[in-house]
Amino acid sequence: MTVNRRKKPASVNPMKIGQSLGAVLALQGCYRAMPLIHGSQGCSAFPKALLTRHFREPIAVQTSALQEMDVIFDANRNLEEALNLVLSKHRPDIIGIIGTELTDVAGVDYQNMLKSYKRERNLRGGLAFSVVLPDFRGSLESGFSSTVEAMIDEMIQQVGHRGQRSVNARQITLLPGSFLTPADVMELKEIISSFGFEVIALPDISTSLSGHLLTGFSPLTRGGVPLDSMLQSLQSGLTIAVGGSMERPARRLHNAIGTPYKVFEGAMGLKATDELLHFLHQISGEPVPLRYCWQRENLLDGMLDAHFQFAGMSVVAALEPDHLHSVSGWLEELGVEQKALITSFETPLIAGMKREVWVGDLDDAEVLGKGADLWISNSHGIAGAQRTGAAFMPAGFPVWNELGAYMSVSVGYRGAMEWSNKAGNLFMQREAGSRESSVRHR
């Protein structure tokens, strides 16, 4: 309907997150990868600390460690040094060079530098690409999807000249958006493969950030989709993108090698899951597996049980664009009032939403969501929720006040069930709390 902004010069309690962090996250989903941030060391230390705090996992990332004089004179000397060191010491399969606002403002041309570096060193067999991600545009979501796009570009270039592509109709490439947890990606892979497809998720954080105990220390990523599977994905008969932001990488695959694609704006809630399963049923010709039929019944029954809790309740949600869109759809099904929806930046998906959305920060959530019963945002929102008296439900990134947040499922019937129960329980506890405090002691 409309996208609004409140007029204020400063960002107060930002929810927007630098694009480069999204890039680092995307690369965690590739096996033996090293994201290399072309900037000063803080630009890699902060994302590393924040991602570590959210996923409770070691995070692979390095920096070209620019200092003031390097920026002014020759920033690419640092990049070359960093590349030399990373290549000789760790031998990654994948390197993603992430340009920052610093290299952007200084006008550093690292794209060409990377090209000649690859030519001179005769770099073959690995995947090295660069992506321009200054922090004064977009947010985590755009950084993530741009990185996937750049990755796909590089893959296509590497194998593109090898002539006719053979297509494997039983193989699907899944492009999961940045708002999906490792458990979400896992669930989507399972759903799709239950219809008899091979699935290659690109990237695949479900095997790298889901908390497995691989021993043996490595500064590279310790899980995710391996390079040969990535390249093999170019033979997929279909691309499924989840999240509006993943449409561009899907389209890139389509334009370059002709892979048809289907975009699901989200996979959260009854209707969205219905759509996904119906689609898979149609293209595979397989029946919907019994367990999903059961889960559907369970969900509907659960929603019936819970609808007393949701009646008359209102919610404020502040999330990244794709995520907000999904969550709003789910809230719709619960029949609660959506008091205010806030997101970090404007995307076509957001602009096309039927509801009013505000681009802003968590302070806007506090002001516009005043009086809401439930507050959904990342952990930075705890204080705001407290001040407005809303129950707090952590979601998005970063979440640090809850164990296992990265393993919670939001997609499919199972995810809708989990979220509905969580929200319902919060309402119940809140009600019990207010009853308690209304008892007068003499």
Added chain:
Amino acid sequence: MDPLRQDEFDSQACGSIAPKAKPCPRPKPGEAVGGCSFDGAQITLLPIMDAAHLVHGPIACAGNSWESRGTLSSGPSLSQYGFATDLTDSDIIFGGEKKLKDSIDYIAGRFAPPAIFVYSTCVTALTGEDMDAVCKEAADRIGIPVIPVNSPGFVGSKNLGNRLAGDALLQYVIGTGEPEPETDLGVNLIGEYNIAGEMWDIEKLMNSAGIAVTSRITGDARYKEITWAHRARVNMVVCSRALLGLAKEMESRYGIPYFEGSFYGAKETTYSLRQMAYLMNDREMERRVDRLTEREEARLGQELRPYRKLLRGKRAVLYTGGVKSWSVISALKELGVQVVGVGTNKSTEDDVRRIADRVGDDTEYIPEGGASRIIKTVRERKADIMIAGGRNMYVAMKEQIPFIDINQERHKAYAGYEGLLRLAKELTYSLANPIWKLAASPAPWDKEAPPYDR
């Protein structure tokens, strides 16, 4: 370039203006660890809880860093708000000064803080904005101090940022106010940030010896108290070499004697309290301190007994940049824990000497960062536990090494006598947790002989 920064480049001093300080090593591209100077400046100033802290730059510097420290407040919480000018493309092209000015006005109007700290970041430093002028103009206009903190990330390490923040305090804050008449003057605590509430334990201890805290620089501080820091009788530099320059400058400017001390371990705590009383030149106070420390040490000895039994002979690898390694070593030694490996990447020569005084010959020095290096030391020296910062926590978990978090993100206070007891408990809990045995034992089906040849 302003004179304070110039001196930085001349002496190449890292965190200290002492001539013996070794030069700041250039971070190695592809192998650098740790935060930037902007991060360091924030660490030092964010614990001023009632002030507003505005980050001038694109969103990531503020967006990725706010609410990441374990520094606690006993009252106001404005410093926990994330304020950023959040520069966009067009701000970069047309200049961000207007937005900065408007942001300052907005924050002053809406939150009425006693002061606003404005942090430069790489981009705003690079585009050559005159932040100092904007701040000065704004301060005059709105009538509250607006303090520029010139510590963009790319000038160097976190330590340097600590120091640049100290410079900002010297230049703009300290000496600009006078204490309220009834204030009891005593000691400034410099470089104590109230991580996990350590400041409160320390203050309680000082108060029971009759020693007043004049200004907290900056753990759980209020802006006002720092303006009168120049009236203190003694400065104590707590576990932060980077702010030694601040103490030195205050000695020469205001004649306040200073000493370096720590509150990690009973011995260091006792020493620090004694130093305070001694430098205050107050016999009665010294006697009170003696009585207090004797009593506390005796009580602590009793309470520690069961833990000492369990901890004796245990081996630890200590890797910390945030707090002085040597003082933590003392604390561990008091518990009977042997330090078999210690990080020295951020230590000065003085620190290394102090470390050498406290550890045995077979202790390995780990001069450079990198998780693999730490883990190697743990394995080779057969250490039982790793004590390091949050960054390395999950690396240790993957390797199934018991771990204790010692840096700014931690939730446990280890300072003072109470803190030592807490440290002993944490070490014991960590070592005795059943998870280590469970994680090390394979699933039952993996114990069987493989059914086929693998």
